[in-house]
Amino acid sequence: MTAEFDFKTYLGKTKATVEAALDGSLGPEHPESLREAMRYSLLAGGKRLRPILCLAACELAGGEAKQALPTAVALEMIHTMSLIHDDLPTMDDDDVRRGRPTNHKVYGEAVAILAGDALLTRAFEMVSLRSPGVPAERLLKVVGELSLVAGAPGLVGGQVVDLESEGKQVDLDTLEYIHLHKTGALLGACVITGALIGDADDTLIAALRTYARGIGLAFQIIDDILDVTGSSDVLGKTAGKDLISDKTTYPKLLGLEESRKRAIDLVQEAKTALQPWSTRARPLLALADFIASRDR
Structure with missing residues (x-):
């Protein structure tokens, strides 16, 4: 008999x-x-999702978590x-993030931009120079995946379309494009890069891409819902920001109830993709449910 998976303990330890x-x-460095x-x-x-x-x-792919750390x-x-x-200020212009002043409010806009740039380049250093024990060919695939998600095909492209859509009535396809690129792309890269380090085969990679698309869209739909229903204190950021910026969101297009149903359906699609690996995939299945039920 398979032991019950304790997601709360797993989440806390990980x-x-x-x-x-x-x-x-x-570590200590200059400046x-x-x-x-x-x-x-x-x-x-x-x-830290x-x-x-x-x-x-x-781990689902058969690798050791420490190799992917x-x-x-x-x-x-x-x-x-x-x-x-x-x-x-030139983007979403927010003063609060995770319950405290945003980076540019503390360090100024110029340093905030440079801090972001430094974190982006440090990310590639982490993969290419600080991943002992992982074969170089796997790391090369990971670098390629991260390059796509961080650039025009991913985060940057999604942000540009998001900015261009402010104050406009966009359709569901455009909204989905924004969400899949601004949020879904990085969530997808998380599972794909982890699986690549674990040496996943093509069948598992394909299933994980389906899983990632489902949780990526669901995550952003829940985010849209919480922007309407949540409070700034609970969210740790400014609630109602989408309404203030006149952004098109899932609740604006579909209503709250239909948006919730869409998120639940996407999570179920994500979980179905991993059913052939249901025992080993228990953390990922639980994480999908966690995304659907989150309140911040």
Whole structure:
């Protein structure tokens, strides 16, 4: 009989591992002011969902989580870079992130931009120079995956379309494009890079891409819903920001109930893709449910 999976314990232990690795990734270096700005945002807390997805996918593929830890850190660095840049006055213009002042409010806009740039380049250093024991050909694939997700085909492209869509009534296809690129692309890279380090075969990679698309869209739909229904204190960021910016969201196009149903359906699609590996995929299946039920 298979033992019941304790997701809460798994999440707590894995998050603690990630936090320690993040803390160790930015040691004493110069200029100290830049390091402080990088650490301010990187160590600001959060769910650490992206690195945890990476480690879980590596283990699903048969690898050891510790081999994927530098890549997991890299993914959180890329995510943090995107948050720092998103919050800038020329982008989303937000003053609060994870319950405290955004990076540019503390260190100024110029240093915030440079801190984001430094985290992005440090991410590639983590993968290429700080991943002992991982074959070079696997790391090359990981670097390629991260290059795509961090650039015009991923985060940057999604952000541009998002900015161009402010104040306009966009259709569902455009909204989905924004969400798949701004949010879904990086979540997808988390599971794919972890699986690549674990030496996954093509069948598992294809299933994980389906899984990643489902959780990526569902995550952003829930985010859209929480922007309407949540409070700033609980969310740790400015609630109602999408309404203020006149952005098109899932609730705006479909309504709250239909949006919730869409998120639940996407999570179910994601979980169905991993059913052939149901026992080994228990962390990823639980993470999909966690995404659907989150309140912040």
